[in-house]
Amino acid sequence: MPGSTEERGSGPPGPVQNPEIESSRHHLRNYQMFPGHATFYLKGHFQSAGKPFSVLVVFAAIAVPAGLFFGFTAPWIWNNISPSLPIVFSYILLLCVMSLVRSAGSDPGILPRNIHIETSDTEKREAGPLNIAPLSVTVNCRQYDEDRPLYLPINYCTVCRIWRPARAIHCRDCDSCIDFMDHHCAWLNNCIGARNYRYFFCFILSLSLLEYFMAALCFLHVFAWRHRKSSTTSAAVRCAPVSFALAIYGVLGSIYPTALALYHIFLMSRGENTREFLRSRRVNKLERRRPYDTRNIRRNVLYVVCAPRRISYIRPWAIAEEGDRRLEKPSSQ
Secondary structure, three states: OOOHHHHHHOOOOOOOOOHHHHHHHOOOEHHHHOOOOOEEEOOOOEEEOOOOHHHHHHHHHHHHHHHHHHHHHHHHHHHHOOOHHHHHHHHHHHHHHHHHHHHHHOOOOEOOOOOOOOOOOOOOOOOOOOOOOOOEEEEEEEEOOOOOEEEEEEEEEOOOOEEOOOOOEEEOOOOEEEOOOOEEEOOOOEEEOOOOHHHHHHHHHHHHHHHHHHHHHHHHHHHHHHHHHOOOHHHHHHHOHHHHHHHHHHHHHOHHHHHHHHHHHHHHHHOOOHHHHHHHOOOOHHHOOOOOOOOOHHHHHHHHHOOOOOOOOOOOOOEOOOOOHHHOOOOOO
């Protein structure tokens, strides 16, 4: 056939390669291109705003007392009182640990970048056409009262180059805009936002219940032993020193998570988050507004706790698409 031998013979011979296999080698996941300060683990399924040292400290503060409880207190309660009590403790512990992992390691609601790019760096501070982005505008949310309409500020983030939603804030620690940002938790080393707020609330609530339950079971061990032996309290403490120490640890350790859980119940009942509540303290009491308050406490709480979980906008575990601007750092003007 004409030209077949010369064309095939041109160039050095080499092994036949599958183009699909070669292209898959160059595929990167979204977390490998993420421009923020988050550090990803397990192929993007776990993230932290830096080194997860504080998360490990919190986990150790839960795991070490739980291990001592299972080693010294749970066997005596299982054999002498009821096996159901250690089983209930195990369930609460599992709920607490899983909530810790989900709240500390999941995407809090990071918003994608470069969605609304201004035409130039000098024009973005001037109001004008739609392709020029001012720093902030206000929109009418709803009628708070008959004679007082309620306005919400919609801000433009010059770092992420997006118009962020009304309840979104740019976190300096994560270097990203977080949807429904409540606060950046230093203990969990992650932001608490739209996608992990319920896990955070479940964590502090289950942690409080875990501490109270451990203290109650450890005191039960000490005083039940004293009653059965017809002995004194000091003798019971000497017989079960670990249980007594765990009881004191549980009482003291429950103070902070209980206060935090009650505080967030208070916020949810008002239709606010932490940043909105602190910002309202700076305003005159007569001028304070709660635009997300439905005037029903039960509805406010259910809106936060039982609402469907929002999707991840960045999907750090997914394969990155070529030309996706959402994961690019803004170019210097």
